[in-house]
Amino acid sequence: MSTLHTVNKSPFEKNSLADCLGYAKEGSAVLMYEDGVYGAMKGSTVAEKVAAATGVKFYALGPDLKARGISQEKLAEGIEVVDYAGFVSLAVENDKVSAWV
């Protein structure tokens, strides 16, 4: 059973990404969108936690990255950028969705 976790809060504002990572099992996916995309940047204090989550695949929503001026080279390694169609696909491909709103 794989779960898609959706995180829409900046990790510098709320703890939802950290909480999510505490629950995310191996094989699950985490999609960062809205202000959650700040968690996908490299070099931040959060990046280490994201890198340490082995077996979890990370995604970030392209339009929300673009709206915040976060270009590809600012992203941490291993983050896959998806569009809304990709967001839908992630929801379909995983067995359930958990929204960390």
Added chain:
Amino acid sequence: MKFAIQVNEGPYQHQATDSAYQFAKAALDAGHEIMRVFFYHDGVNNGTNLTTPPQDDRNIVNRWSELGKAHDLDMVVCVAAAQRRGIVDEGEMQRNGKDAQNIADGFRISGLGQLIEAGIQSERLMVFGD
């Protein structure tokens, strides 16, 4: 796949309703079904027909109405949340002795049971909020 969508935030307040709309549109474009969109908490404000945003801004309410019409979506506004925030249809107007109604096209007011049902009958319940 059969989706249900829950929207907990109002228009122009938080990105949640924009995200929910974009997700809904992408899901429909991909051929999936959306069996219900449930507007809860401040999300009920997406269902008022009294908004007049500037012409160069997106009209969030009309956008939902148009998507609902194009795809025959069941767009439900939570009754208790609506009563608190002044979202009124014909029935609520009469029941509560109000002199106006403002429910936008394609929306209907109903109870929380509709959210529970959506959670049971859909394969994925997508929650958008703050």
